[in-house]
Amino acid sequence: MSRTVPVPHGLPIDRDAGPFDPPTAITRLRAARPVSPLVFPDGHEGWLVTGYDAVRQVMADTRFSSRQDLGVIHVPYETPGMPAPTEPSPQVPGLFIAMDPPDHTRLRRKLTGAFTVMRMKQLEEHITDIVGRQLDRLAGLTPPVDLVQEFALPVPSLVICELLGVPYADRATFQVNSAKFLVKDQSLEEKMAALGALNGYLAGLVTSKRAEPGEDILSDLARQDDLSVEELTGIAFLLLLAGHETTANVLALGTFAFLEHPGQLAELRANPDLLPDAVEEILRYLPVVDVLYRYATEDVEVGGETIGKGSTVVVSLLAANHDPRRFDGDPLDVHRKARGHLAFGHGAHQCLGQQLARIELRAGFGGLLRRFPELRLAIPAGEVKLKADMNIYGVHELPVTWTAVRR
Template identity: 80%
Template sequence: MSQPPPVPQGLPMDRDAGPFDPPSGITRLREARPVSPLAFPDGHEGWLVTGYEEVRRLMADTRFSSRQDIGIIHVPYETPGMPTPTEPSPQVPGLFVAMDPPDHTRLRRRLTGAFTVKRMKQLEDHIIEITERQLDELARLAPPVDLVREFALPVPSLVICALLGVPYADRDTFQANSAKFMEKDITLDEKVAAYGALTSYLAELVTRKRAEPGEDVLSDLARHEDLTIEELTGAAFLLLLAGHETTANMLALGTFALLEHPEQLAELRADPELLPGAVEELLRYLSVGDIFYRYATEDIDLGGETIGRGSTVVVSLLAANRDPRRFENPDTLDIRRKARGHLSFGHGIHQCLGQQLARIEMRAGFGALLRRFPDLELAVPAHEVRLRTDMNIYGVHELPVTWPKTVG
């Protein structure tokens, strides 16, 4: 009988298997023990869940709580300047991602009405127009250019601003503060300052929306008198942050992945009908929102292990999406794969509210970029592309690209 692997000391984070693959330490753990003990830097003995079925079961089980005010959520990596938590964090009003039913249910119901498939479809033409206009701007520039700054970040920022009713002129402020907030290795003071700047701005905005509502999601929410300004601010913070950070990184990292897989890129260019499936496969393959946390509210059996009450449980969606028990040849990018069922938008009651919006943005973004820039290529060697290993949403800091011919 083989010995179980040694308990890792902290979460393996080194992208040593390549820019698109999980850290090799996480892959080895998934193969040997999909629900594995994990030793945290602060001495906590928690768990890491990496198997596809095990992650699905965990995310569907509300005994694994998302609340941070009932138990301490321990962080599985060193955070310089961040004090070791000794008690639960206070609950932030409106931050529904850190809530359980019934509070989560009440807020989520309000938001679901604003993110209907019908509304997203109505937005599609506007998203295509935003994308094409941004590519017009890109085509006017002399390469090489940074695709993150000139395309991948502006498109979802413009879309989420239009959807929420946030003035796009304020983008520099909210982009800088949200980027700072997403950094892993910053002090508590820096994180609090970035969060405070964002929420102060959004509190003023939602207060104006309540007084003079417009035709946007924040105005829709502000019309609900049972939601306080604090709840509206928390919800706006989450929607703004998630609405541009995740899609921006998918557009940039997805382009990088396609450029590094030229045979897949050629297939996609030859047959644009493959685009919807290719977006799903890129979502599975890259899983930019990878690490999530839960708190066990009681002793729970999962994957043949007993997770003790009070344990912090770390979930890796990237590892789950690369599980060979669920996807054949999971480490291969295959745009013809039927990748539906991936966990990149989560699972259960916290499944991503904006997933249809993200899909529309990615179909529009990748489709137009590949059509209008048929000779797009990296302007630097792949190993020089700066990876966002220091951020909570994975991607690239910059993606220098060039094109040799006139584009339209």
């Protein structure tokens, strides 16, 4: 392992290797020094972890905290409108993704019953129906159309709204504000305004469910007296944001990737039984949550390096999922058995809704590819607008077209 590799100043984020691969600088660093010092724009000397084994170790080790109220979590890229953090962020009630045990365990345990494999399996037919109705609507439009707005975003939004008991008619409110909240380059005032609007809406919703509960996940939580309205609001925020933004971006970005890999797409069309493996491969190849952060609560050795107490650690899921030492032959391969990828994280914080996401992606990709055998990009691939400016990666728009089948 080389110690002569230059220490990066700021996280490389330019997708110079194409829309689907890690930045070239990240790939080089992973090969030479998979646990590397990183100088943050505010001068903090932290760490960037890019190797698959090292990423798994960091995410499984409880000495690397998810709490943002223990110490300052430094941001690894320039955010001109956002002041550099100088003190820990206050803990947000209910936002268990930013907690450690036992607080994390207490809140997550309240949701595990709602997201069991068995319960998700029971939803599979209904999700397939939702996809089918959205495909009917798509087929009735005159191409070209934006696949994000007409398919990739509506499907997971409809599903998560039904599960949580959020009126789908309110989607303009939560979709616009969640998108604004995820913009990297914005002022603190803009970010907090979007967050405030979203939390205000959700606080009203959970309060109404506490008064008149229905048959949905938020109502089930609202019936529990040991959860405050603030905690219910934080949980609702997390589930709603993660429940539609992540899957929507995988559906759109994955379709883009399939269209740019026609050989792999042809093999999947010829053998639909490959779909479950193809979904795992898309998740490996395109982790839309590409980086996570941890705070070292003590000195910890990882990959032959000592990460010092108080360091901000940037964990690159994108780099780990493309590590050739774990996934031999990195290009998209629908035949790959990609289980073990880190798109859903690892350890105590592994994504609670991963089975739901898999069902939505299998139904979404399977239905789309069956229904539109001549689907293709309506613009050159280089003109597709990438979400490099967002904290969840994907495409802003995916203009597609097809030749209508005469019936």
